[in-house]
Amino acid sequence: MNRKLIESLTQAVYIAKKDARVYYFKQPVIMFGIIFPTFLYFSFSIGREISPSVFLPALVAVTSFFASGSIEVVSLSMERGAGTLDRLITAPVSLSTIILGKALAGCGFGFILSMIFTGIIMPLSGFPLKEPFLFVIGVALSSLTFAALGMPISVYAKTPPEAMMPLNLLRFPMMFLCGVFIPFEALPISLQAIARLLPLTYSVELLRQAATGSVILQTLLLDIAALILFLLALLLIATKMLRKSIQ
Numbered sequence: 355m356n357r358k359l360i361e362s363l364t365q366a367v368y369i370a371k372k373d374a375r376v377y378y379f380k381q382p383v384i385m386f387g388i389i390f391p392t393f394l395y396f397s398f399s400i401g402r403e404i405s406p407s408v409f410l411p412a413l414v415a416v417t418s419f420f421a422s423g424s425i426e427v428v429s430l431s432m433e434r435g436a437g438t439l440d441r442l443i444t445a446p447v448s449l450s451t452i453i454l455g456k457a458l459a460g461c462g463f464g465f466i467l468s469m470i471f472t473g474i475i476m477p478l479s480g481f482p483l484k485e486p487f488l489f490v491i492g493v494a495l496s497s498l499t500f501a502a503l504g505m506p507i508s509v510y511a512k513t514p515p516e517a518m519m520p521l522n523l524l525r526f527p528m529m530f531l532c533g534v535f536i537p538f539e540a541l542p543i544s545l546q547a548i549a550r551l552l553p554l555t556y557s558v559e560l561l562r563q564a565a566t567g568s569v570i571l572q573t574l575l576l577d578i579a580a581l582i583l584f585l586l587a588l589l590l591i592a593t594k595m596l597r598k599s600i601q
Contacts, residue, residue, distance in 0.1 A: 362451045369447075369455025370462065377429045378463055410481055411489075411561035412534040415496060417471045419525065419554055422464025422497045423504030426456055427517040430505070435512040443600055450593045453505060457589060460501025461494070468493045484567025488574075492564050495578065496557035499585045503553065505592030509599055533558045553584040
């Protein structure tokens, strides 16, 4: 059992390495993974009297949010359109391993960009991280969850725009509901209930706790548990959708 698990994880890592080498510098990935969060930072911070402890962790979460999901949109859709996904599916690799490998590629891209963003912006703002280890863990878990979020939407797409449009229709409302621009507590109760069903809420909450050092154990455990549950559910849904798409 352990040997089979190790073999599957090794195969997933090789798939992730292949996707990283091929897709990290594709135009849609650069646009939504790098350029968009950068412009978002400047438009959100310049001329506004907002504490860095409020908006910087949120923007790191948004960077991970957009960067991580962009890889799957490009890799799955381009491979399906070119027919190379069929060759990967017929290889002696399980569908769950393929999905995990592609999620790992997205996670790596989102994590790297988020940490670069953190390393540049936080010193410029004069805001030090109070819990750096917890912050890194939060970024990694968020990136993997957001990578999995892009999977179900991208499974049937044959071109990046075909997958990017519905994904953005989901991502943009999430930014306004999950405490990025508007404090979560300022939302009406009905919208707070909706926000609690979205993974970005827990990522923003987790990264703010780590950045400020104001850690509430119960809230922290809830955020971590919620992100893990979202991750497992999204990977399972994506695997089932990929299996259905090839039947």
